[in-house]
Amino acid sequence: MDLFATIFVDGLIYAAWLFIVSVGLTLVFGVLNILNIAHGSLYAIGAYTSASMVGAYFGVGGDAFPWGSYVALIAAAILVALVMGPLLERGLLRFFYGRDEVLNVLVTYAVFLILEDAMKLIWGVNPYYVYEPYTLLGDVELGSLFYVGYDFAVIAIAIVVGLAVWMSLNRTRTGKVVLAVIHDPEMSRTMGVNVPRIYLGAFVAGAFLAALGGAVTAPMISVQPGLGVNVIIVAFAVVIIGGLGSIPGAAIGALMVGISRAASVHLLPEAELFIIYFVMAIVLMFRPEGLFAKTQARKI
Amino acid sequence: MSQAILDVRDVQKRFGAVTAAQDITVQVPAGAVYSLIGTNGAGKTTFVNMVTGYLKPNSGSISFLGRDITGLSPRKITQLGIHRSFQIAQLCNDLTVEENMLVATTIHGSRSPSLLRPAHSAEARDKVLETLERFGIADHRNRLIPELSGGVKKLLDIAMAMAGDTRIMLLDEPTSGVAADEKFPIMDLVIDALKAEGVTIIFVEHDMDIVTRYSERVLAFYDGRIIANDAPDEVLTDPDVQKYVTGVTA
């Protein structure tokens, strides 16, 4: 296969993964104005939970119908969202709304530290494997290269996630309310919007997306401690590039980072480490608040 | 008519499809007192914002004493002596009234603020206290901004704008949010003080009593244009102004 086509396909696969892990981050920031470091922990918890659930599925005779493991993956993400979302949002974050955004980063950093050890207490340090869903979709031959079918499933999931988030924000009543809250929480409150409920909903959705990222990744890696920390920085970079709070921004940011990283690995492997910061610096130089940030003049 | 201190020519400002100002041309002579009237959205604040550099006109020019200041930053324009107050008082909420005033006197007091000289020197604080007393808000000096009433905030805002060497002062609705019986005293205080120093005054106002009492000339705005530019009596009896601005039916 032609070099540039390979770069494109590799970049697209990586971008799909990046998008899934960062779209929840940008959504939560958009609504709650909190840049959530614990997003990485939710990702890791999603990976662990799905590993456990898929493992359990095959433990109780899921071999007869291996496709059910995909249901277990999604169910794991939902479970994490429903447990961790309300726990963190109602139990902690709501006390920090309206506080300095950098302080809130630290709050979520504390949560991140706590969850790192909590995961170790629950799952131990030994790795979990659930490779079955990864190999189930077989190989795809593109030119002379083999790809795993699962990689393309990840692209499909990313597209579905992106469309679902976009549609539910722009095509539903609740979504429009959410957009109104993003735009002006004060105004929405006076208009009678139940802002706490919107916040809770958005955080649970964000937690779901983080956990889904982890759940989708779990089959291709060994799930073990330290998983969350690497995800955070790349996800941050993607949403900063795209513009905090912007869903299309996260998509474009993921594509830019994904493709440029793939190009770097194929053409200039030495630069791979820097490429993400390079893209970020270039974008911020010309668009100080990211690609899709709405710059609004203050009324004085 | 003496030489124009402020010369605005053919200025236009668009926000997307909306034209907020067009064909704005006006010459303000030094030492004059102008008022700007018009309904909300007529272009008054846009005018103030363009003169003070917050907004950059899409076309046209603004000159101060013959020098083109179109598109200069607020800071540069302020340093030239064109000062302003704000419709919504712009104060530092984490600082006390005294400290807010101190910020104003410190900055206006020296072109290059010192990294060593204490800002809170007894001398500086005395000067601040004097100003606060002149504006009748000295009692509030140790309070934080969110604890203050709208009137006090407004006064502090104006007092801060007046702390420096002013050539032109633009006051954006100086009496909005001020109790009715305090409007005239405040205007007396501000206008007298500014006039005494020969400052050119431009103020935005909705209260026609204040407009007639204090301004020598009125600019009536409608739909981004100046529809009248004359002495208060003339403008307020103009049928267009009555129709579009004051709402008085002849």
Added chain:
Amino acid sequence: MLGMNHLLAVAGTFAVMAAGAVILPDWAMFLIVMALAKGLVCLGIVGMMRGGLVSFGQGLYYCAGAYTATLFANSFGITDIFLLCIVSAVVCLAIGGLFGPLLAGYRGIFFAMLSLALSMVLYGSLSKLSVIGGTDGLNIAAPTFLGWEPEGRALQSGLYLFVSALVVAAGAVMWRYFHSEQGLIALAARDNELRVEYLGASVRKAMTLNYVFGAVLGGLGGTIAALALGHVDPEFAFWTTSGEFVFVAILAGYLSVPAVFVAAIILELVRSFSNLYFPNTWQLALGVFLLAVIVALPGGLGSLVDRRRKREGAQ
């Protein structure tokens, strides 16, 4: 510059700290040296916080200072702590002077993330440079003090006294700066940039100045840390290192200079003991401590002192 009262306070503070060189056990002296070195970096962040900015990338200067000192020491065989501090400070001043004006236009989370990105680029570059040790880093010999070459406890005490003096001096200088005219402008800009610009002061200049001060302090902190540890590695510039500095700055708050160093010492103690007594759950312990501080002291440690000051002033 400083009034008589302030000079006395400065001298008194140093005297009390110096007593530590006699009474403190070695490990505690070392712990405090490290805490104060990091405190210097955090003091820089506190300066930026006074202007409303929080840098998540002070590891950049901490690391740049540490590597400057180490490379300078290893290349020219210079071990004098005064000279090394000056060299690092100058290098960091230059870097800060370069990036300061660029970053001064950014606010909030964007400033935080861009500064983080810069420090991660340094981290990445140093990790790649195997000539200077790559991720394994480099060692640096123990410092000498104007020709004095102590060893053992004397070395620890010498280092401790040097850092104490440096901290007191830097604290006094920064305190003077915070309360100067320029410092007041920064504080006002934190609240309302528009007003500051409309008074005719440059917010950008205020932010740049704060940033440059932060750079120099970061470089000094890194130099001290490198000399105390005897080792530098790219981790100095890693984001978690910077995150820790931010934590100390938040713990201290922007209202008091001494609070910064107290906060740094508290964090070191908490970390050291939780690491030893909860080897498997120290991150959890640290996280809980962090949350507790943020909840209990929203304005930081300094707010305890400052509130009292205001009450006293009112009486």
Added chain:
Amino acid sequence: MKQTIRTICATLALATGLSAPAMAQDDTFKIGVITFLSGQAAESFGVPAWNGGQLLIDMLNEGGKLPAPYDKPGFGGMKIEAIVVDEAGGATKQVQEFRNLVQREQVDAVVGYVSSSDCLAVPPVADELKAFTILYDCGTPRVFEDNSFEYVFRTAAHATMDNVGLARYLKSRGFEVDSFAGLNQDYAWGQDSWADFTGAMAQLYSDATVKTALFPKFGAGQYGTEISALLREKPALIHSSNWGGDLQSFLLQATARGLHKRTQLALSAGDHVIPQLQDKMPDGIVLGARGVNGLLAKARGGDLQPLTDTLWDSYMERYGVIPVQAPFRMWQGLLGLKMAVEKAMDDNGGKKPTDEELAAAMKGLSWDAPSGRIEMALGGGHQAIQPTAIGVTKWNNETKMMELVDIEYFDARCVNPPEGMKSQDWLAQGFPGAQCD
């Protein structure tokens, strides 16, 4: 500023109050153990090593559990007590923790450090504090090649051995390698391993070309792009020193895309992922264990078999998993320490040895460990050399266990540089003084 003084007084008081030193006792030997309990290295190295260490300490304290010369209880009759500290958090933190262990907890010896960066940072401090210290795991040759230390010893061979062993194995087994590529983690370990491997290959396969050298970020997790690049480049062999989760993820993703069918995989440190991956690891991978460790030791036979089997079986019994390289290195470190303590006590009349006496005893010592004969032959008697071995993976369908076959054992002096020569020079000069059978 008055409160400044008050706060500082309070802090100082607090600090001194906490400083009551733990009393040293003569009937116990207290060691500080530093290894990874969190982060990625915990699962691969830290926890298995400490499990092995705990097991060995229990067995030694009980006495008579191991064959001679390790049948005497404890360290020379003293009960062994261990304080374990997490190695996660970087070299800065480790230097601090090291001081705390020595000065606050007053440990008699420190045994620790998986990370090379910690191994470079700690020795100067150990010498400054005159604290006897064993580096049991880390790989970088720089520790004793760039410096010398009085109180610091490394009881495991440095990493040059791993890659020289690997290249020698390929040559002696007749692998045809006309081109090769590398995929190594982007930090000192990966960079050094790749440099060592290319250095060794340049001597043994001078015609082979390097197709590409990939350095994905540590902990990257996603190797799709790298695998595409490797598939496209079609090298005859791929070298990787990856470990832990990075290695596991790479293997899972690479085998799913058939990389192992197109190219020979050679993993310099890969044995520790066998228990987790089992049959998910394809057959035919050339694999090292950084010494004669794990399955390579189990399959060796000979005089050391009773010692190896005793520890192997006890480990299996207690933890339900085979011991891989990490516990072997912990064992060789602790057994070496035991020998040094007992030798020092023989010399000083049976008193608990001082740090100086320990250092004197350890210098140039050699002893038997489950991983073979350990000789403190380099760095002026401070750096160990040990034999190594390389094998090939083969799944045994009957026992349902992964095995290593076609194992070749290399003498310590065949794969380690001689005393006084830096490993880089040794590689560049074509292994002068190497003694291979």
